[in-house]
Amino acid sequence: MNLTTILIQSMATLGGLGLAIGIMLIVASKKFKVDVNPLVEEVTEILPGINCGACGYAGCADFAEHVVEDNAPLTGCPVGGFDVAKEIGGILGQEVSDAEAEYPYVRCNGGIHCIDRFNYEGIEDCKAVMMLSEGEKGCNYGCMGRGTCVRVCPFDAIHIGDDRLPKINKNLCTSCGICIASCPNDILVFAKQSEKVHVVCMSHDKGKTVKAVCENGCIGCKLCEKACPVDAVHVTKFLAEIDQEKCISCGKCVEKCPQGCIEMR
Amino acid sequence: MKLVEKALFAIFLEGAFIKNFLIIQFLGLCSFLGVTKDTKGAAGMSGAVIFVMTMASIISYGIYTFILDPLGLTFLRLISFIVVIASLVQLVEFVVRKNIPSLYRSLGIYLPLITTNCAVLGVVLLNVMNEYSFLESIVFGISAGIGYTIVMVMMSSIRERTSLVPVPAAMKGLPQAFIIAAFLSMAFINYFKVIPI
Numbered sequence: 001m002n003l004t005t006i007l008i009q010s011m012a013t014l015g016g017l018g019l020a021i022g023i024m025l026i027v028a029s030k031k032f033k034v035d036v037n038p039l040v041e042e043v044t045e046i047l048p049g050i051n052c053g054a055c056g057y058a059g060c061a062d063f064a065e066h067v068v069e070d071n072a073p074l075t076g077c078p079v080g081g082f083d084v085a086k087e088i089g090g091i092l093g094q095e096v097s098d099a100e101a102e103y104p105y106v107r108c109n110g111g112i113h114c115i116d117r118f119n120y121e122g123i124e125d126c127k128a129v130m131m132l133s134e135g136e137k138g139c140n141y142g143c144m145g146r147g148t149c150v151r152v153c154p155f156d157a158i159h160i161g162d163d164r165l166p167k168i169n170k171n172l173c174t175s176c177g178i179c180i181a182s183c184p185n186d187i188l189v190f191a192k193q194s195e196k197v198h199v200v201c202m203s204h205d206k207g208k209t210v211k212a213v214c215e216n217g218c219i220g221c222k223l224c225e226k227a228c229p230v231d232a233v234h235v236t237k238f239l240a241e242i243d244q245e246k247c248i249s250c251g252k253c254v255e256k257c258p259q260g261c262i263e264m265r
Numbered sequence: 266m267k268l269v270e271k272a273l274f275a276i277f278l279e280g281a282f283i284k285n286f287l288i289i290q291f292l293g294l295c296s297f298l299g300v301t302k303d304t305k306g307a308a309g310m311s312g313a314v315i316f317v318m319t320m321a322s323i324i325s326y327g328i329y330t331f332i333l334d335p336l337g338l339t340f341l342r343l344i345s346f347i348v349v350i351a352s353l354v355q356l357v358e359f360v361v362r363k364n365i366p367s368l369y370r371s372l373g374i375y376l377p378l379i380t381t382n383c384a385v386l387g388v389v390l391l392n393v394m395n396e397y398s399f400l401e402s403i404v405f406g407i408s409a410g411i412g413y414t415i416v417m418v419m420m421s422s423i424r425e426r427t428s429l430v431p432v433p434a435a436m437k438g439l440p441q442a443f444i445i446a447a448f449l450s451m452a453f454i455n456y457f458k459v460i461p462i
Binding site for chain 1 (some may be wrong): 338352355359363
């Protein structure tokens, strides 16, 4: 038996095997075809398709499947926002009402105005800093400025500014909430567009303690409480809190605050 | 030319226990550690593997005896067996996806990985090496699948229990699984002594 015969026989054997198996698989794939609901495909096409997982499902296709078959909320895609929800509603024959836009805002004004207790050298991450005696900052409530939120944001909408605080770019932000979930100190909170006045401090420490570590912290002096004409500001546990239902955005508390820790947006 | 004539039952015992593929021969460890997080997934995977092993034994016996051996093309056995196994897995995937979608989702990546599961290729190659007849090949394929199933279900049950136990963080997950596998393996090694073959 010479080499050519072996070669031809090998080719014929493997080729024939491949052909037979290929035909069998084609028949099987036709026989066992899985019917995908056409609505699911339509919804998948409308979705942004970045698979960020902000809806809580494993990617856009999974979300589409759950919306069509498993009663997931139509407004479940925070990235697509109202437009996408409306289109999904159009496909499934449901009305979607417009909800007000919400953006995360930073409830800390410390940054470079807040003292560092030691020089941290290590992994650039808030959670890593937290492991070292509650962080390097003098204040245990505030922002550590190590950019955990910056790195989790899939839309590049957060940057650490010169004052070592995160700045949120509203034009890029899609209100997906991933940064809010990632912040170890819960500094980031959703706030509606219409809510103008915010207390940018979270410290429940006494005034004296706050003054020792931070130039901008709330000291619980109650001047804002007295200034408010509609009784919307209350100091609880040395921290002013604004009742957004009552607030009329007059700005009197902002003027009165000696620490400058109430902001008008 | 066979060295020893073996009874079918002896072949069965050998495939399932004495030369258990997962735990004595260390074949197919990928699925062994990947799918044993819950018993349901492990049982489904085992069913698929039993089917693939048995079918692969039957088809590879036919191909080897009637095509490769007469033509003197035995050097092609590896590639043709791989083709057969891969297509069988594809077939199983079609069927599972159509009839048991929940199992299809829980197996995920591991179902296509049966293709590259060395345990399946090991079965068909051992059939050829041991010069088993048609019936013996089928018995060996089924027994290998059953041995796989026994160990997979044992492992997944143990891992379900141990996942609820507080263990050091460094030992959580795979390290723990490897140690469990080592103990299981020590238990199975005793079959060598008990049943001399």
